[in-house]
Amino acid sequence: MLQQFYPQVPHNYTFELNKDMHLAAAHYIDDDRAGDCRNMHGHTYFINVTIAGDNLDELGFLVDFKRLKSIIHKRYDHTLLNNHQEFNGRPPTTEEVARQIGLAVQAELDTLENKPVCLQVLVRETPTSYVVYRPKQGGAS
Ligand SMILES: Nc1nc2c(c(=O)[nH]1)N=C([C@H](O)[C@H](O)COP(=O)(O)OP(=O)(O)OP(=O)(O)O)CN2
Numbered sequence: 001m002l003q004q005f006y007p008q009v010p011h012n013y014t015f016e017l018n019k020d021m022h023l024a025a026a027h028y029i030d031d032d033r034a035g036d037c038r039n040m041h042g043h044t045y046f047i048n049v050t051i052a053g054d055n056l057d058e059l060g061f062l063v064d065f066k067r068l069k070s071i072i073h074k075r076y077d078h079t080l081l082n083n084h085q086e087f088n089g090r091p092p093t094t095e096e097v098a099r100q101i102g103l104a105v106q107a108e109l110d111t112l113e114n115k116p117v118c119l120q121v122l123v124r125e126t127p128t129s130y131v132v133y134r135p136k137q138g139g140a141s
């Protein structure tokens with residue numbers, strides 16, 4: 001797994017957890033302005049999610065690393081991103097992928113009693129291109 005430096009999110013939570021993962025997916029940007037990206041093609045997306053909170057569960061986890069990977073993999077690994085209804089017809093750009101991952105992760109975290117929060121999602125689409133999504137705390141975006 002590629003190791004890299006990550007952008008830091010300022011916060012006052014006691015615990016911060018980061019999970020790296022990658023997944024394979026295809027997409028296309030259905031617009032002439034997207035050039036070659038109009039054609040269906042695939043990426044190995046590299047993803048880092050940053051979770052924070054003040055309280056641990058009974059196992060001593062902020063959230064299980066495996067659970068985070070599972071949320072994202074079950075949804076997107078080896079799929080065509082354009083087929084996912086949550087994009088609402090918008091092209092699955094790196095920005096939109098990062099946002100949807102952030103929303104899916106936060107929805108799962110909201111079910112946990114210790115109430116961790118997703119502070120940041122980094123999605124690297126190519127070796128030279130990545131997006132950082134930081135959800136507004138206290139509201140969907
Ligand atoms: N703001 C965005 N711009 C582009 C996106 C995107 O999701 N958000 N996506 C693409 C393409 O889908 C493409 O997969 C990535 O483009 P690019 O970084 O240009 O890929 P290259 O490997 O060709 O980059 P080089 O640095 O030139 O090798 C395009 N734009």
Ligand SMILES: [Zn+2]
Nearest residue numbers: 027037041043
């Ligand atoms: Zn692409």
